[in-house]
Amino acid sequence: MNLPMxxxxxxxxxxxxxxxxxIETLHQRxxxxxxxxxxxxxxxxxxxxxxxxxDPANPAKADRDRLVLCKGHAAPMLYRVLAxxxxxxxxxxxxxxxxxxxxxxxxxxxxxxxxxxxxxxxGIGLSAALGMALGLKLDNSDARVYAILxxxxxxxxxxWEACMxxxxxxxxxxxxxxxxxxxxxxxxxxxxxxxxxxxxKFEAFGWHCIECDGHDVDALYSAFEEAKTVKGLPTIVxxxxxxxxxxxxxxxxxxxxxxxIDDESYAKAMEELGxxx
Amino acid sequence: MGKAIRDVYGDALVKFGKDNKNVVVLDADLxxxxxxxxxxKACPERFFNVGIAEANMTAMAGGLASVGKIPFVNxxxxxxxxxxxxxxxxxxxxxxxxxxxxxxxGGMSDAYDGPSHHALEDIAVMRSLPNFKVFVPCDAxxxxxxxxxxxxxxSPMYLRLSRDVxxxxxxxxxxxxxxxxxxxxxxxxxxxxxxGLMVGHALKAAEELTKEGIExxxxxxxxxxxxxxxxxxxxxxxxxxIISAEEHSIIxxxxxxxxxxxxxxxxxxxxxxxxxxDTHGECGPYAKLQEKYGFDPAAVVRKVKETVAAK
Numbered sequence: 152m153n154l155p156m157x158x159x160x161x162x163x164x165x166x167x168x169x170x171x172x173x174i175e176t177l178h179q180r181x182x183x184x185x186x187x188x189x190x191x192x193x194x195x196x197x198x199x200x201x202x203x204x205x206d207p208a209n210p211a212k213a214d215r216d217r218l219v220l221c222k223g224h225a226a227p228m229l230y231r232v233l234a235x236x237x238x239x240x241x242x243x244x245x246x247x248x249x250x251x252x253x254x255x256x257x258x259x260x261x262x263x264x265x266x267x268x269x270x271x272x273x274g275i276g277l278s279a280a281l282g283m284a285l286g287l288k289l290d291n292s293d294a295r296v297y298a299i300l301x302x303x304x305x306x307x308x309x310x311w312e313a314c315m316x317x318x319x320x321x322x323x324x325x326x327x328x329x330x331x332x333x334x335x336x337x338x339x340x341x342x343x344x345x346x347x348x349x350x351x352k353f354e355a356f357g358w359h360c361i362e363c364d365g366h367d368v369d370a371l372y373s374a375f376e377e378a379k380t381v382k383g384l385p386t387i388v389x390x391x392x393x394x395x396x397x398x399x400x401x402x403x404x405x406x407x408x409x410x411x412i413d414d415e416s417y418a419k420a421m422e423e424l425g426x427x428x
Numbered sequence: 429m430g431k432a433i434r435d436v437y438g439d440a441l442v443k444f445g446k447d448n449k450n451v452v453v454l455d456a457d458l459x460x461x462x463x464x465x466x467x468x469k470a471c472p473e474r475f476f477n478v479g480i481a482e483a484n485m486t487a488m489a490g491g492l493a494s495v496g497k498i499p500f501v502n503x504x505x506x507x508x509x510x511x512x513x514x515x516x517x518x519x520x521x522x523x524x525x526x527x528x529x530x531x532x533x534g535g536m537s538d539a540y541d542g543p544s545h546h547a548l549e550d551i552a553v554m555r556s557l558p559n560f561k562v563f564v565p566c567d568a569x570x571x572x573x574x575x576x577x578x579x580x581x582x583s584p585m586y587l588r589l590s591r592d593v594x595x596x597x598x599x600x601x602x603x604x605x606x607x608x609x610x611x612x613x614x615x616x617x618x619x620x621x622x623x624g625l626m627v628g629h630a631l632k633a634a635e636e637l638t639k640e641g642i643e644x645x646x647x648x649x650x651x652x653x654x655x656x657x658x659x660x661x662x663x664x665x666x667x668x669x670i671i672s673a674e675e676h677s678i679i680x681x682x683x684x685x686x687x688x689x690x691x692x693x694x695x696x697x698x699x700x701x702x703x704x705x706d707t708h709g710e711c712g713p714y715a716k717l718q719e720k721y722g723f724d725p726a727a728v729v730r731k732v733k734e735t736v737a738a739k
Contacts, residue, residue, distance in 0.1 A: 213495075213496070217494075217495075259523070260494065260523050261522075261523055261524060267494070268490075268491070268494060268519070268523070269518055269519065269522050270518075272514055272518050274483070274514075275483065275487035275490075275514060275515050275518060275519070276487075278483070278484040278485075278486075278487030278488045278490075278491065278515070279487045279488065279490045279491035279494070279515075279519060280491060281484075281488055281491060282487065282488035282489060282490060282491020282492040282493075282494070282495075282497075282499070283491040283492070283494055283495050284491070285476065285488070285491075286452070286491065286492040286494075286495035286496065286497045287495055289449075289452070289473070289474065289497070290495070296491075308483075309481075309483045309484050309487065312478070312479075312481035312483065312484035313484050313487075313488075315478075315479065315481070316476075316478050316479070316481065316484055316488065319478075319479075320476065
């Protein structure tokens with residue numbers, strides 16, 4: 152199932168703008184995580200602009216879909232997407248990580264409209280998403296819950312505890328997404344903690360697995376559409392991504408996980424992203 | 429004759445939770461011990477046994493709470509205040525979600541399983557979390573109230589229970605209020621501020637002390653957070669000496685909370701701390717452990733005399 156051409160072009164245009172704006176903000180603030188924000192761009196954009204039932208006018212709506220950004224350090228991209236949806240003004244991005252800002256360094260469900268779960272400590276987001284999914288099922292809600300995991304994050308044992316429980320409790324309203332960019336803070340995933348055959352692991356735990364290009368909005372769209380048809384099992388979309396996607400010198404580089412962007416790198420990045428002034 | 433607190437807890441979950449569709453109960457393969465299985469039998473669709481996965485259980489509770497449920501998280505206190513702490517902090521405390529952390533087998537009540545299964549730091553750990561409330565009931569009636577209150581009050585909470593039988597202190601006509609300690613015995617020479625097991629022990633100690641001409645007031649401080657600071661200060665002023673008594677380390681628990689309240693109010697009086705003295709325990713008969721590690725009635729008697737002498 153493909154996106155209509157017009158929708159696809161709209162999403163691609165949004166992603167282009169979001170990358171520019173996030174790099175702009177991170178350069179301004181001189182703090183925050185560029186690499187993982189750029190890799191998760193299409194995943195968040197496709198979810199919020201083709202899948203999720205949310206209402207910025209009523210952020211606490213009971214039957215809304217939920218999204219848990221388990222890899223909470225990608226908060227800048229989540230905030231940019233939520234701002235575009237209308238949860239808060241785009242200009243507020245300037246306050247990211249500022250004193251008394253609603254846009255904390257990692258997502259906070261108490262402070263920020265549109266944020267469904269406080270995250271930051273890695274490993275507990277999938278479990279929290281599962282709890283949401285089971286609670287919504289008890290209420291006979293049709294709402295779905297999305298959980299965005301980092302591939303470094305799946306080093307955490309709790310993720311696999313959640314995998315067992317999601318299958319046992321038949322959480323078919325839970326859709327996890329692995330932002331599979333192959334790089335974590337200290338180095339490549341292969342260097343730091345080789346996870347072996349990740350797809351085989353999730354399959355062995357009993358999950359429905361869909362593998363796709365995590366920067367192709369068409370592929371992501373069809374993966375999420377397929378996930379909705381799976382009954383009795385949780386689904387994970389294994390989205391192949393590139394850390395730092397869109398900025399050549401950040402791509403695949405762990406050094407850009409959480410580094411402040413200097414003026415020279417900023418100028419080069421803006422040129423590549425088409426955002427040079 | 430009292431009842432085993434764990435049995436009272438299991439029955440109370442059913443009594444107050446059965447007809448409230450938002451009450452959900454989680455356990456990590458200890459439901460036969462914590463007695464959450466009693467609820468599981470009554471309401472299987474709202475009972476989640478996650479296997480031996482405490483971290484996952486606590487984070488799941490955060491998710492359940494965020495969609496309007498009232499999750500009771502059950503395992504031994506020693507595991508809950510350690511493995512469960514990350515989610516208690518990130519999802520309960522920081523996000524103000526109504527996770528109800530229920531530490532079964534508080535103190536050394538799981539006597540024969542030994543120090544790995546004893547909980548002597550849990551009160552200190554859990555009371556340090558912003559937004560968390562902490563309750564340590566001392567008998568069956570109070571345990572029932574604590575469960576009922578946990579369902580009605582949308583705060584993150586830590587309920588510290590026991591495997592053991594506690595003697596009855598209250599009757600069903602007694603009323604309880606959050607943040608209000610209860611004076612269960614009057615006396616003029618000193619006040620023992622106790623929680624859980626130690627309330628009964630303090631009353632026993634009071635009988636011994638009477639023989640020696642010392643009359644103690646006994647306060648059941650079942651709500652450690654928010655603490656009844658006003659009562660603490662009043663007891664200091666009226667009786668001139670304070671002794672805290674808890675089945676817990678003397679570092680950071682009820683005694684710590686009481687001392688903070690006294691100092692902050694400038695109401696310092698001679699104070700003694702009954703509890704374990706910065707040590708782990710061992711396995712053995714519960715009564716022997718209480719005697720050796722300093723939280724039996726005799727330990728209260730000793731500490732009261734010592735503190736009164738310092739007045």
